[in-house]
Amino acid sequence: MPVLVFDLDDTLYPELSYVHSGFRAVAVFLSPLLSVPAETLAAGMIAEEAAQGRGQVFDNVLRRYGRWSKTLVAACLRAYRQHKPELSLYPDAERCLTRFVAWPLYIVTDGHKEVQARKVAALNLGGRVRHAYLTNRYGRHRAKPDPHVFELICRRERVAPGQVIYVGDNVRKDFVGIKPLGFKTVRILRGNYAHLEADAAHAADRSIHSLDELTAEFIADLAS
Numbered sequence: 322m323p324v325l326v327f328d329l330d331d332t333l334y335p336e337l338s339y340v341h342s343g344f345r346a347v348a349v350f351l352s353p354l355l356s357v358p359a360e361t362l363a364a365g366m367i368a369e370e371a372a373q374g375r376g377q378v379f380d381n382v383l384r385r386y387g388r389w390s391k392t393l394v395a396a397c398l399r400a401y402r403q404h405k406p407e408l409s410l411y412p413d414a415e416r417c418l419t420r421f422v423a424w425p426l427y428i429v430t431d432g433h434k435e436v437q438a439r440k441v442a443a444l445n446l447g448g449r450v451r452h453a454y455l456t457n458r459y460g461r462h463r464a465k466p467d468p469h470v471f472e473l474i475c476r477r478e479r480v481a482p483g484q485v486i487y488v489g490d491n492v493r494k495d496f497v498g499i500k501p502l503g504f505k506t507v508r509i510l511r512g513n514y515a516h517l518e519a520d521a522a523h524a525a526d527r528s529i530h531s532l533d534e535l536t537a538e539f540i541a542d543l544a545s
């Protein structure tokens with residue numbers, strides 16, 4: 322039986338919902354310090370992210386109220402990373418995990434290991450996959466495109482790479498490292514990378530718009 326491996330952020334749930342959830346936690350932390358309602362602070366951070374990205378959001382909210390300091394920026398980052406997020410799977414991801422409940426399922430995700438672990442817990446994925454591989458646990462050099470944890474999955478399942486299908490959204494790193502080893506790859510066209518063009522080395526074997534397109538037939542065709 323083929324092995325199905327999923328990326329996490331923007332493949333199984335919208336990553337922006339994590340960002341917003343984190344901003345709300347930071348707003349609750351800052352509210353008494355700035356004497357501003359948490360809802361006002363959260364709305365400001367969410368609007369700024371939409372307009373300019375997330376890079377300076379904590380700096381700017383503190384500046385706006387005349388309270389910028391390195392220490393407070395670091396405290397905001399801590400509140401963000403340590404918060405317990407409230408997240409939901411994309412509806413098609415929910416259906417997909419249910420459809421393949423009898424198959425060997427895995428997650429492979431990069432990023433801060435404790436943050437990623439909290440996302441897995443918030444989405445209740447622990448009981449729905451055989452293991453969520455947080456590449457960060459194996460060292461930063463094991464982040465995608467490094468194939469290390471994919472090789473661990475092959476060993477654990479006693480299958481060849483051709484029997485392992487990876488579904489991800491980030492065409493910059495999700496497929497380029499594992500394709501040469503024979504892993505099968507599926508790109509889901511959503512999130513920040515949906516419109517990026519990929520050269521032959523980075524492109525996935527197939528592209529889909531929804532995980533509903535992932536059927537047993539689709540996989541049999543791909544893994545044959």
Ligand SMILES: [Mg+2]
Nearest residue numbers: 328330331490
């Ligand atoms: Mg992703």
